[in-house]
Amino acid sequence: MCGIIGYVGNKSALPVLQRALKRLEYRGYDSAGVAILQDGRFKVVKQPGKVEKLNVLLESIPMHGKLGLGHTRWATHGVVSEVNAHPHWDCKQEIMVVHNGIIENYKHLRKELEDKGHKFLSQTDTEIIAHLVEEYYTHTLEEAVIKVLSKIKGTYAFVVASQREPEKLVGARLLSPLILGLGENGYYLVSDVTALLNETRLVVYLDDGDVVVVKKDGFQILDFKGQPRRKTSSKIQWDFSTRDKAGYPHFMLKEIYEQPEVVKRNITKYIRAEEISLSIDENILREAKHLWIVACGTAYHAGLVSEYLIERWAKIPVTVDTSSEFRYRDVVLEENTLFICISQSGETADTLAALRLARKMGIRTLAVVNVEGSTIAREADTVIYTNAGPEIGVASTKAYIAQLFILQLLGLKLAQLKNTIDIGFYKSYLTEIQMIPLYLESCLANASQIQKIADEVYNAHNFLYLARGMNFPNALEGALKLKEISYIHAEGYPGGEMKHGPIALIEDSLPVVAILSQGRVRDKMLSNLLEVKARHGKVIGIFPAGDQEVKEVCDYSIEIPAVREELSTLLVPIPLQLLAYYVAVNRKCDIDQPRNLAKSVTVE
């Protein structure tokens, strides 16, 4: 969702805000804006469009000051326009606010204030915060903010500044991420740690119910009643060196090519002396009688793949749910259920709420997360990091491979602890899984051939993705990647289900991406392909190298290393990602920042 930044210190604030907004832009890119306190008055520049466009405008507007607020927007309330861009202010333009989240009762509060004579400029929910602060601002800014917190309902991370207290920022968080950065020359309030790259590695992760008062020379944390709260600071370990495009045209392509390295990193971290060690209390796994996996989007697809593997190896029931459905369904979680949530960002609102629900039900929780120190990572009983590094492309790629890999290790470990697989299989699989980086390299070597296929099919209006068994969720993922970045409608479907409806879509203008692997469903999938061919469908086949019979049925062939079915689930994502990427490039789409999307969905 939106990205917010506040800075107060000894440095000129504008360059700090501009650097941070560029890094926060993947959270929302509908509009951007800054406010700088200059000679005792706020100077505001904001407009629709990307940060780049704002920076061009800022070149012609001199702004100086050591306190400022910045925002990059993912529109929830009010169209994309200059007046709806943040920062927003009060009637006298003395109080500035930037906000990420949704104030659910803003309409009612706005009416109350309009009846008192307040004039609102925008259609946003956020503007209400500035006017409410104005309404309660009798002593200090933090006292006014604490009064406001008792009035507003919803989710929020916001930062407020006032001309009356020119060296102070006040921030508050409830169900949206907010982090305090402790710098040598000042303090930062940001939505996520990537904004602090090159600024500082020392942070305080704020929790729901925190109010933070930051001044040039120090900070204080209070609760929503104004009582002091003690917090410890942490050092960000994350390797930020991968935070630029390294010569690739897009972050997405760079992150696709990083996948062998990401898997190598997790092999080094979690496989030692031919043993899996996930650095968690193994009793959590040993005692689990049922796994309940919850996630959104791509992470949900990783959960679905692992359902097949874990049930096959560990012989315990696995249920996989989308977070938004889980949290509003009357789920029955039995004793000894292990709740697992998967999230790249660790901030996805629905997944966080699902985790809190499971904890409230007294269920043990484990999070598989990429972003260090994120809320989900800190709130779960146990966390396993996926070590994919910062993922900037909105379409998730390397985080997906890392999730699939970690879940395979988790499944194997569970089976070993529950004695449901023989040691021979365990040892040989562990040896083979360490070959994955090599196999991924050879999948990447197909890139130019996949580009040629994309050149043939990028004008299609629809795509169908088919697979059976544990690669079916990969078909869902392939369709999602294409939808996200090329805006072509695409559907992932189990091959066996095709005859029950989607076969009606088959015609020669419909590309059908078919995933086949060795194993028990290979022949069934081949017959499905023959049914597609019988209706002149155009088949793009992803299958094990050397499978001539399949090759003959395909119009376009993408061969991947011939590995066992379970391992193929780790390889298939690469051709799917590359196909979506090259189709989207041909359609001149904004690959890294697709329309209407955001990297971390922190509102419902």
Ligand code: AGP
């Ligand atoms: C995937 O490419 C999308 N960006 C999106 O579906 C994403 O997977 C979903 O929003 C979940 O995000 P999370 O892993 O950060 O929780």
